[in-house]
Amino acid sequence: MFLLHFLPDWILSGFVNTILVVGAILTVLSYFTSWIPFITQYRIPAQVIGLVLLTTGVYFKGGEAAELAWRDRVAELQQKIAIAEQKSIDATQRLNDEVKRNKQNAKDTTAAIKQDIARNSQQLNAECRVSDAAIEIHNEAAQNKRPKVTK
Amino acid sequence: MKKLIILVTALLVGCATPVKIKFPEAPEELVKPCGDLQLVKEGDHQMSSFLNVVVDNYGTYYECKIQADSWKRWYDEQKKIFNEALK
Numbered sequence: 001m002f003l004l005h006f007l008p009d010w011i012l013s014g015f016v017n018t019i020l021v022v023g024a025i026l027t028v029l030s031y032f033t034s035w036i037p038f039i040t041q042y043r044i045p046a047q048v049i050g051l052v053l054l055t056t057g058v059y060f061k062g063g064e065a066a067e068l069a070w071r072d073r074v075a076e077l078q079q080k081i082a083i084a085e086q087k088s089i090d091a092t093q094r095l096n097d098e099v100k101r102n103k104q105n106a107k108d109t110t111a112a113i114k115q116d117i118a119r120n121s122q123q124l125n126a127e128c129r130v131s132d133a134a135i136e137i138h139n140e141a142a143q144n145k146r147p148k149v150t151k
Numbered sequence: 152m153k154k155l156i157i158l159v160t161a162l163l164v165g166c167a168t169p170v171k172i173k174f175p176e177a178p179e180e181l182v183k184p185c186g187d188l189q190l191v192k193e194g195d196h197q198m199s200s201f202l203n204v205v206v207d208n209y210g211t212y213y214e215c216k217i218q219a220d221s222w223k224r225w226y227d228e229q230k231k232i233f234n235e236a237l238k
Contacts, residue, residue, distance in 0.1 A: 130195075
């Protein structure tokens with residue numbers, strides 16, 4: 001039954017409908033045409049084959065309906081996923097552009113502050129000297145290192 | 152035995168899920184690594200040099216914060232999109 005997935009809808013429906021129609025016609029003919037001499041001799045085999053085909057056709061018709069219902073659900077799901085994937089790509093692109101812009105803003109702000117430092121460097125350097133300990137502590141913090149010496 | 156293997160394989164093909172969802176690609180700006188913090192040169196006692204390094208490090212932090220916050224936002228957005236689709 002799993003291999004039915006590979007058959008196109010029209011082949012599946014055509015096959016099932018053919019069995020059903022042939023079975024129905026054969027059954028009807030075998031029951032109601034007993035007065036025709038040529039057909040009379042094939043009546044019993046025609047009845048058996050007709051009923052078997054009719055029963056199989058009805059069974060397959062039910063299976064076909066279930067199969068087609070599943071195919072519809074799969075197609076619907078695939079469509080929903082395609083829409084979601086497109087939305088996902090759009091959202092990702094939007095966010096990427098925003099992150100790029102925000103990072104550039106952060107870089108520009110840093111550059112502006114550094115220009116301010118450059119403008120005030122003489123005053124800053126004249127009023128304050130950074131000690132070796134301060135440099136060492138800063139560098140340890142920047143590297144997430146535990147202090148070597150705690151005084 | 153060979154025929155049995157082929158038959159079992161053919162039947163199992165039907166068990167494969169016909170609907171596939173592709174895992175979304177992350178924004179390229181988010182997969183970049185955060186920059187390392189800069190160190191002050193030993194022996195450079197100038198306050199302006201020290202401040203420059205501190206400011207650079209703050210800048211690195213803010214860029215990294217933007218990335219970290221955006222990861223969460225990206226995840227929330229993607230989760231919402233796919234949850235709505237599969238409702």
